[in-house]
Amino acid sequence: xxxxxxxxxxxxxxxxxxxxxxxxxxxxxxxxxxxxxxxxxxxxxxxxxxxxxxxxxxxxxxxxxxxxxxxxxxxxxxxxxxxxxxxxxxxxxxxxxxxxxxxxxxxxxxxxxxxxxxxxxxxxxxxxxxxxxxxxxxxxxxxxxxxxxxxxxxxxxxxxxxxxxxxxxxxxxxxxxxxxxxxxxxxxxxxxxxxxxxxxxxxxxxxxxxxxxxxxxxxxxxxxxxxxxxxxxxxxxxxxxxxxxxxxxxxxxxxxxxxxxxxxxxxxxxxxxxxxxxxxxxxxxxxxxxxxxxxxxxxxxxxxxxxxxxxxxxxxxxxxxxxxxxxxxxxxxxxxxxxxxxxxxxxxxxxxxxxxxxxxxxxxxxxxxxxxxxxxxxxxxx
Amino acid sequence: xxxxxxxxxxxxxxxxxxxxxxxxxxxxxxxxxxxxxxxxxxxxxxxxxxxxxxxxxxxxxxxxxxxxxxxxxxxxxxxxxxxxxxxxxxxxxxxxxxxxxxxxxxxxxxxxxxxxxxxxxxxxxxxxxxxxxxxxxxxxxxxxxxxxxxxxxxxxxxxxxxxxxxxxxxxxxxxxxxxxxxxxxxxxxxxxxxxxxxxxxxxxxxxxxxxxxxxxxxxxxxxxxxxxxxxxxxxxxxxxxxxxxxxxxxxxxxxxxxxxxxxxxxxxxxxxxxxxxxxxxxxxxxxxxxxxxxxxxxxxxxxxxxxxxxxxxxxxxxxxxxxxxxxxxxxxxxxxxxxxxxxxxxxxxxxxxxxxxxxxxxxxxxxxxxxxxxxxxxxxxx
Numbered sequence: 001x002x003x004x005x006x007x008x009x010x011x012x013x014x015x016x017x018x019x020x021x022x023x024x025x026x027x028x029x030x031x032x033x034x035x036x037x038x039x040x041x042x043x044x045x046x047x048x049x050x051x052x053x054x055x056x057x058x059x060x061x062x063x064x065x066x067x068x069x070x071x072x073x074x075x076x077x078x079x080x081x082x083x084x085x086x087x088x089x090x091x092x093x094x095x096x097x098x099x100x101x102x103x104x105x106x107x108x109x110x111x112x113x114x115x116x117x118x119x120x121x122x123x124x125x126x127x128x129x130x131x132x133x134x135x136x137x138x139x140x141x142x143x144x145x146x147x148x149x150x151x152x153x154x155x156x157x158x159x160x161x162x163x164x165x166x167x168x169x170x171x172x173x174x175x176x177x178x179x180x181x182x183x184x185x186x187x188x189x190x191x192x193x194x195x196x197x198x199x200x201x202x203x204x205x206x207x208x209x210x211x212x213x214x215x216x217x218x219x220x221x222x223x224x225x226x227x228x229x230x231x232x233x234x235x236x237x238x239x240x241x242x243x244x245x246x247x248x249x250x251x252x253x254x255x256x257x258x259x260x261x262x263x264x265x266x267x268x269x270x271x272x273x274x275x276x277x278x279x280x281x282x283x284x285x286x287x288x289x290x291x292x293x294x295x296x297x298x299x300x301x302x303x304x305x306x307x308x309x310x311x312x313x314x315x316x317x318x319x320x321x322x323x324x325x326x327x328x329x330x331x332x333x334x335x336x337x338x339x340x341x342x343x344x345x346x347x348x349x350x351x352x353x354x355x356x357x358x359x360x361x362x363x364x365x366x367x368x369x370x371x372x373x374x375x376x377x378x379x380x381x382x
Numbered sequence: 383x384x385x386x387x388x389x390x391x392x393x394x395x396x397x398x399x400x401x402x403x404x405x406x407x408x409x410x411x412x413x414x415x416x417x418x419x420x421x422x423x424x425x426x427x428x429x430x431x432x433x434x435x436x437x438x439x440x441x442x443x444x445x446x447x448x449x450x451x452x453x454x455x456x457x458x459x460x461x462x463x464x465x466x467x468x469x470x471x472x473x474x475x476x477x478x479x480x481x482x483x484x485x486x487x488x489x490x491x492x493x494x495x496x497x498x499x500x501x502x503x504x505x506x507x508x509x510x511x512x513x514x515x516x517x518x519x520x521x522x523x524x525x526x527x528x529x530x531x532x533x534x535x536x537x538x539x540x541x542x543x544x545x546x547x548x549x550x551x552x553x554x555x556x557x558x559x560x561x562x563x564x565x566x567x568x569x570x571x572x573x574x575x576x577x578x579x580x581x582x583x584x585x586x587x588x589x590x591x592x593x594x595x596x597x598x599x600x601x602x603x604x605x606x607x608x609x610x611x612x613x614x615x616x617x618x619x620x621x622x623x624x625x626x627x628x629x630x631x632x633x634x635x636x637x638x639x640x641x642x643x644x645x646x647x648x649x650x651x652x653x654x655x656x657x658x659x660x661x662x663x664x665x666x667x668x669x670x671x672x673x674x675x676x677x678x679x680x681x682x683x684x685x686x687x688x689x690x691x692x693x694x695x696x697x698x699x700x701x702x703x704x705x706x707x708x709x710x711x712x713x714x715x716x717x718x719x720x721x722x723x724x725x726x727x728x729x730x731x732x733x734x735x736x737x738x739x740x741x742x743x744x745x746x747x748x749x750x751x752x753x754x755x756x757x758x759x760x761x762x763x764x
Contacts, residue, residue: 206692278662
């Protein structure tokens with residue numbers, strides 16, 4: 001006799017779960033201005049665009065391209081690459097990891113931001129952005145840039161969490177990716193995205209160089225991660241551990257320097273331009289226990305992923321044409337695909353794997369360096 | 383004609399300052415259960431006692447002493463050393479930096495704590511303590527130990543700050559050292575002491591080894607430092623920069639490993655047993671800008687101070703006789719002396735220098751390794 005499909009929960013749980021759900025379904029999943037969730041194929045895809053360095057459009061020349069590319073090359077090549085990537089990958093969200101504009105060469109920050117994000121806006125795909133170290137070098141402050149970004153169409157970016165303590169930086173927020181509509185995980189966040197402002201430059205005279213993620217941001221991250229974990233391990237469909245988390249910001253952590261070319265996928269062609277001090281965010285992420293991968297930009301010639309203490313540390317590789325690069329080494333973008341497992345009953349369950357690849361801005365948008373970043377192990381099984 | 387001494391502020395400021403003082407004198411200076419302030423000689427002296435490792439008293443043998451010392455040696459030698467140090471130095475406060483008791487060998491934690499702190503209690507000198515990684519290994523939890531300590535006589539220890547957000551650990555607090563009574567700095571904290579719980583062991587499976595100072599503690603420290611700075615640079619007697627801060631906890635930061643024997647005062651005879659990860663507290667202290675020195679214990683055979691990015695990182699050296707040590711290498715304690723400058727008017731001003739030395743538990747309590755840790759520079763002059 002064919003085994004009958006079981007519902008998400010047995011009938012005896014029904015009333016209790018109904019009451020529980022009405023009381024405790026995380027508001028954030030239901031209350032976001034644009035709901036993010038896994039699609040009917042049990043997948044959620046993220047396109048990361050790092051370091052567009054957009055400035056004034058057609059009048060802004062490219063850097064470090066081959067001589068034959070140079071005459072016709074401008075910011076519009078960056079725009080075209082975003083459009084091609086969206087067309088090719090049809091992501092569920094586009095994440096811009098800072099240096100979205102190159103402020104020094106942008107005459108009007110608002111106009112440059114509008115133009116830089118235009119392909120995302122026009123695609124009607126939700127998008128999110130964080131700040132790099134160059135976004136504020138034009139006519140808007142960091143706060144001004146982030147506030148402008150938040151006002152743009154289709155973005156899920158936030159200046160900062162509404163209910164947090166006072167927090168350093170602009171652009172610290174998280175997004176929850178719900179399970180498949182109609183599945184048992186419809187009202188749970190099956191994948192968590194965190195976005196942080198890694199700052200621009202140190203303001204401490206004794207510390208040269210780039211900025212870093214501060215204790216106030218780490219405490220917010222820590223508490224957000226703990227809150228998400230509580231919801232995930234709670235009813236209904238209580239899980240044993242937290243849902244996987246992916247973290248996006250701009251400047252590498254000092255721990256990105258832990259690798260050499262022998263233990264990464266992708267290339268390390270330049271030094272790791274982290275802050276000159278360690279502010280502990282890697283430790284904080286390891287302790288939180290849910291983060292499976294970190295995605296950054298900043299160093300345009302590095303595009304590797306390396307795994308340290310259970311966390312994949314990934315560069316996206318340089319994307320923008322008005323950003324330093326390496327002539328003949330294609331601009332590139334990183335794609336991440338999270339896939340759900342099938343339940344015994346044939347429905348969609350929790351995340352079973354997180355994969356990544358990059359695409360080069362060549363004729364065929366060649367996909368390279370495909371790899372599994374994380375897959376669910378026995379220990380995670382509920 | 384002899385120059386007439388000026389009062390702290392000109393007469394024209396008098397009424398305004400009076401009103402201001404009544405409204406804004408930091409409550410904490412006036413409201414501590416035992417007021418700490420610089421003495422009539424313009425000095426404030428701190429005795430640091432690290433790693434007493436007290437257990438059951440007379441029945442607890444010494445470790446790593448010379449064969450001829452062994453037969454009569456017990457926890458009482460530790461007690462006697464505390465008493466001799468107090469007698470010799472007459473400190474204004476005694477600070478115990480953890481592993482006050484060696485819990486594994488303590489039959490009753492409360493009794494061991496009472497005995498360990500007895501010389502301080504009996505001296506009627508205020509004292510403060512933080513936890514090490516061994517204090518909780520007997521009949522009390524970390525919280526239990528800290529609560530017991532706080533109930534003892536003459537201690538200024540606190541379990542945690544009353545008004546802070548939820549904070550990790552037990553024993554995070556600060557003490558303000560007021561200027562000389564009757565001087566212009568009577569109502570200002572001229573020296574700030576911070577105490578933190580550096581934890582015991584990692585509870586994160588992926589991270590082996592010792593604990594670390596968490597984001598919640600760092601945020602508390604950061605905000606406390608900022609609040610103290612605001613009071614110090616505000617009226618009356620507004621200063622240009624913050625008052626010097628000294629930080630006490632147990633486990634070394636990874637940055638203690640930055641030195642070799644060529645750039646320290648004192649010795650480095652063993653590895654730096656820090657957490658295996660960097661949680662960023664050194665960065666947080668550098669950013670705060672007021673911390674001039676950090677004082678820890680934990681590694682009994684290291685007693686050096688080394689300066690990194692403007693902060694002196696100092697071990698105390700092992701103190702207790704039921705703690706590992708090195709036979710023939712005397713148990714020792716660190717003393718810190720902060721001295722005020724004389725104002726033009728002949729009164730006492732702000733801190734001009736912080737000096738340190740150690741004393742060995744030999745016949746003459748030999749003082750060694752005297753050095754200036756910090757002295758006021760032109761940049762600090764108001």
